[in-house]
Amino acid sequence: xxxxxxxxxxxxxxxxxxxxxxxxxxxxxxxxxxxxxxxxxxxxxxxxxxxxxxxxxxxxxxxxxxxxxxxxxxxxxxxxxxxxxxxxxxxxxxxxxxxxxxxxxxxxxxxxxxxxxxxxxxxxxxxxxxxxxxxxxxxxxxxxxxxxxxxxxxxxxxxxxxxxxxxxxxxxxxxxxxxxxxxxxxxxxxxxxxxxx
Numbered sequence: 001x002x003x004x005x006x007x008x009x010x011x012x013x014x015x016x017x018x019x020x021x022x023x024x025x026x027x028x029x030x031x032x033x034x035x036x037x038x039x040x041x042x043x044x045x046x047x048x049x050x051x052x053x054x055x056x057x058x059x060x061x062x063x064x065x066x067x068x069x070x071x072x073x074x075x076x077x078x079x080x081x082x083x084x085x086x087x088x089x090x091x092x093x094x095x096x097x098x099x100x101x102x103x104x105x106x107x108x109x110x111x112x113x114x115x116x117x118x119x120x121x122x123x124x125x126x127x128x129x130x131x132x133x134x135x136x137x138x139x140x141x142x143x144x145x146x147x148x149x150x151x152x153x154x155x156x157x158x159x160x161x162x163x164x165x166x167x168x169x170x171x172x173x174x175x176x177x178x179x180x181x182x183x184x185x186x187x188x189x190x191x192x193x194x195x196x197x
Contacts, residue, residue: 002155002156004054004075004076004077004079004080005077005079006079006083009054009055009080012152012153013054013055013057020114020151020152020153026057026058026061027061029113029140029142029180030058030061030062030065031065032140032179032181033109033111033138033140033181034062034065034066034109036138036140036177036181037108037109037137037138040137040138040183040187040191041108041136041137041187044066045066045069045108045109045137046066046068046069046070046108047069047070047071047072047107047108047109047136048062048069048070048071048072048107048108048109048110048111049071049072049073049074049103049105049107049109049110049111049134050071050072050073050074050110050111050112050113051074051095051098051110051111051112051115051127051131052074052075052095052112052113052114052115052116053073053074053075053080053088053090053111054075054077054080055080055083055084055088056071056073056075056080056084056088056089056090058071058073058111058113059071059073059084059088059089060088062109071088071089072089072090072091072103072107073088073089073090073091074090074091074092074093074098074101074103075090075092075093076092076093076094078092094123094127095112095115095116095119095123095124095126095127095131096119096122096124096126096127097127098126098127098130098131098134099126099127099129099130103134105133105134105136106133106134106135106136106137106184106186107134107135107136107137108136108137108138109137109138109139109140110131110134110135110138110139110140110184111139111140112131112139112140112141112142113140113141113142113180114142114144114152116141116143116165117143117144117145117157117158117160118153118156118157118158119158120158121158124168125168128168128169128171128172129172129173131172131174132172132173132174132184132185134184135174135182135183135184135185135187136184136186136187137183137184137187138177138181138182138183138184138187139174139181139182140180140181140182141169141174141181141182142180143165143180144157145160145161145162145164145165146159146160146161147161147162169182173185173188174188175187175188175191176196176197177191177195177196177197178197183195183196
């Protein structure tokens with residue numbers, strides 16, 4: 001079984017020769033997700049939930065954009081929780097255990113970046129309805145599909161088509177609005193036709 005320990009995060013997030021993204025890329029993604037949520041909500045975001053947050057790299061970026069945001073991360077990594085749990089508000093949990101965590105929600109912005117393509121089918125089916133329930137505005141769901149070319153960790157990567165993800169997300173009540181962004185059920189009901197992808 002893959003260990004999400006310090007060596008894992010060093011390899012994929014800090015090693016310049018292997019890292020899967022840069023700080024500048026993360027800042028752009030966060031700015032996009034925050035702007036989309038604020039357009040949908042017609043106000044600044046107040047809360048953010050990061051599922052599969054790892055070391056919670058989104059936390060300081062969101063706090064720079066919106067200093068008052070209430071951030072909560074969820075991750076199964078004992079290393080990430082021991083190192084950043086208190087300072088970045090990370091609780092222990094997996095994607096499939098979301099419902100058992102009794103998170104208050106909804107959250108203005110829900111992030112699940114570079115996670116779902118490592119989640120087994122049964123766990124994905126268990127967690128998606130709860131993820132959708134927790135989305136009060138917009139979800140940023142960055143997923144790599146079997147048709148995508150990407151650099152990064154392929155151990156445990158689950159090959160699914162884009163159509164399969166679309167079907168699963170729609171069944172959970174999420175509506176696409178482009179660029180890895182999905183409207184939660186309430187926001188989708190208020191969206192105009194061309195705000196949906």
